[in-house]
Amino acid sequence: MKEKIANFLEKQFGISKEEFFSLNLEFEERGKRRVYAFKPCNLDLPTYHYGIYFGTLDDNGFRLSIEGCFLVGKFAKKNVLTVDDEKALAWMSGKDIECNLRGYVIVKWRKFFLGCGKANGKILRNFVPKNRRIAVSESSL
Numbered sequence: 001m002k003e004k005i006a007n008f009l010e011k012q013f014g015i016s017k018e019e020f021f022s023l024n025l026e027f028e029e030r031g032k033r034r035v036y037a038f039k040p041c042n043l044d045l046p047t048y049h050y051g052i053y054f055g056t057l058d059d060n061g062f063r064l065s066i067e068g069c070f071l072v073g074k075f076a077k078k079n080v081l082t083v084d085d086e087k088a089l090a091w092m093s094g095k096d097i098e099c100n101l102r103g104y105v106i107v108k109w110r111k112f113f114l115g116c117g118k119a120n121g122k123i124l125r126n127f128v129p130k131n132r133r134i135a136v137s138e139s140s141l
Contacts, residue, residue: 001027005035005055008062012104014077023071026051033057037071055116061104063127069106069113080106081124088114091126093136099124 005027009015025037028051038051054068064072073080079101087097088109099105099119107114107124117124 001029001035004057005062009072012061013072013075013079013106015072015075019075020072025054025071027054029057035062037068060118063104063118064106064116066113066115066128066132069116073106073108073113076106079103080108081119082108083114085109089134089136091115091117092128092134094126094128094130094133096123096126098122 002021002025006015006017006020009020010017024039026040028036028038030036034056035054036051037054052067053065054071055062055064081097081099081101083091083097088107091097091107091109091114096117097107099117100121101119101124102121103119104116105119105124106116115126115128117126119125
């Protein structure tokens with residue numbers, strides 16, 4: 001699993017396997033091809049699941065979650081879209097934004113990673129979950 005994710009991230013975002021493996025994370029795939037990242041520990045605690053949602057395996061690659069972007073975004077060398085305040089606000093409110101890239105793209109605002117979307121060369125499709133979007137009036141955009 002770890003090698004498969006490393007291959008996707010190298011191809012999609014230019015993240016070297018060495019950088020990825022330096023995070024010392026383990027991965028587990030659970031329902032709907034969702035992948036969770038965690039650091040193993042020896043605590044004997046009852047858990048329903050452990051780790052954070054890292055991303056989703058997809059027929060076209062690997063779509064990072066917001067947390068996944070935070071973990072590996074600093075290593076990304078390609079397919080990173082840096083946005084201004086206006087586009088960051090639009091993105092975090094759930095709007096698609098213009099983008100001339102293709103495939104999965106990490107959205108970065110200042111030093112923060114805002115998530116991952118899928119671009120077709122014109123539009124970057126937003127995947128920010130509804131419960132994590134910010135409420136913004138249309139006049140603010």
